[in-house]
Amino acid sequence: MAKRSDETMYDDKLLNRTLIRAIDLFCGAGGSSWGAQTAGIHLVAAFDRWSLAGSAHSLNFPSTDFIEGCLEAHDVNNLAEKYKNVDLILASPECTNHSPAKGNKPRSEQSKNTAFQVVRYAAAFNPRWIIIENVVNMRKWSRYSEFKSELSQLGYHLSEQILNAAAFGVPQARNRLFILADKDEPPDPVRAKNTKLRTAAEIIDLNGHYAWKPLHQEGRAAATIQRAERAISELGKNEPFLIVYYGSDGGGGWQRLTRPLRTITTVDRFAVVKPDAMNGHVMRMLQVPELLEAMGMPKKMQLVDGTRRDKIKMIGNAVCPPVMTAVIKSLTKGVR
Numbered sequence: 001m002a003k004r005s006d007e008t009m010y011d012d013k014l015l016n017r018t019l020i021r022a023i024d025l026f027c028g029a030g031g032s033s034w035g036a037q038t039a040g041i042h043l044v045a046a047f048d049r050w051s052l053a054g055s056a057h058s059l060n061f062p063s064t065d066f067i068e069g070c071l072e073a074h075d076v077n078n079l080a081e082k083y084k085n086v087d088l089i090l091a092s093p094e095c096t097n098h099s100p101a102k103g104n105k106p107r108s109e110q111s112k113n114t115a116f117q118v119v120r121y122a123a124a125f126n127p128r129w130i131i132i133e134n135v136v137n138m139r140k141w142s143r144y145s146e147f148k149s150e151l152s153q154l155g156y157h158l159s160e161q162i163l164n165a166a167a168f169g170v171p172q173a174r175n176r177l178f179i180l181a182d183k184d185e186p187p188d189p190v191r192a193k194n195t196k197l198r199t200a201a202e203i204i205d206l207n208g209h210y211a212w213k214p215l216h217q218e219g220r221a222a223a224t225i226q227r228a229e230r231a232i233s234e235l236g237k238n239e240p241f242l243i244v245y246y247g248s249d250g251g252g253g254w255q256r257l258t259r260p261l262r263t264i265t266t267v268d269r270f271a272v273v274k275p276d277a278m279n280g281h282v283m284r285m286l287q288v289p290e291l292l293e294a295m296g297m298p299k300k301m302q303l304v305d306g307t308r309r310d311k312i313k314m315i316g317n318a319v320c321p322p323v324m325t326a327v328i329k330s331l332t333k334g335v336r
Contacts, residue, residue: 019042021042023045032324043064046061052306059304088131090133092319094112115132131324133178157182157185157187161190163327168296168320172262173260178190197260200256206240212276212284213283215228226253228241243270243271
């Protein structure tokens with residue numbers, strides 16, 4: 001689990017360390033960091049350019065150094081000298097410009113190219129392992145093969161997997177690409193262990209603790225009403241359900257509560273609708289605590305004061321910790 005020499009031999013003193021040391025690139029508020037901590041990893045430093053996410057990360061991981069700024073602006077050799085013997089790099093490069101959620105809006109190649117910072121940091125820190133997480137559409141990126149090739153040239157065996165968070169005990173159907181890299185051997189497939197899916201109903205409070213408004217009220221968008229009416233036509237008038245309030249999907253714009261929540265994004269995407277004796281049906285947006293639970297975040301997870309939009313952006317940008325825990329344990333099991 002130690003930093004490797006040019007001859008790819010371990011230093012005996014490093015082999016005696018009890019904890020795998022890691023850094024988290026593009027850390028956000030700390031989804032990957034929570035997964036690493038649960039897996040028994042010692043996180044020495046985390047990096048992100050968004051100061052508000054960094055404040056949240058520091059609140060949850062006070063013993064981890066947070067380094068603010070664009071990765072390309074840092075002197076990576078000085079950082080590697082300061083944080084010696086890093087065994088694992090976690091990285092979730094900017095994904096918005098790969099994601100289908102961006103729709104037809106212009107894509108930024110400069111933003112996509114930040115993924116190559118993973119290569120630069122890997123060359124300087126020389127860890128045994130790297131885990132890269134991103135949206136599945138990253139594979140369609142014109143430089144994706146080049147990106148993987150540069151990692152291979154550093155001596156890494158690579159493995160790609162698409163993992164659904166719902167298969168790891170998360171009440172959300174969230175498919176993500178994971179690239180696993182190991183300097184010693186080809187990584188084994190990550191195996192899901194949960195056979196029973198958790199549902200959206202498990203994370204939604206239907207008991208009136210939040211403010212509800214009539215579904216049929218003045219000013220309500222016609223598309224919202226249409227989605228709700230499709231659900232009512234299918235389920236009847238007595239069942240609660242979810243609608244896609246912002247954006248669109250291929251599922252008719254609504255879903256049952258008996259299935260995992262569809263993918264959380266960085267905007268207010270979902271509203272819950274329930275029957276009401278006075279108004280027929282009432283609705284409200286899913287709230288931050290519900291979204292945190294739907295991401296598989298620990299109950300002790302804290303978000304700093306900020307706008308609702310900021311908090312939802314932090315949540316939607318995050319990695320589901322249970323998935324990262326499983327990936328880390330699979331990748332490092334030979335030395336644990």
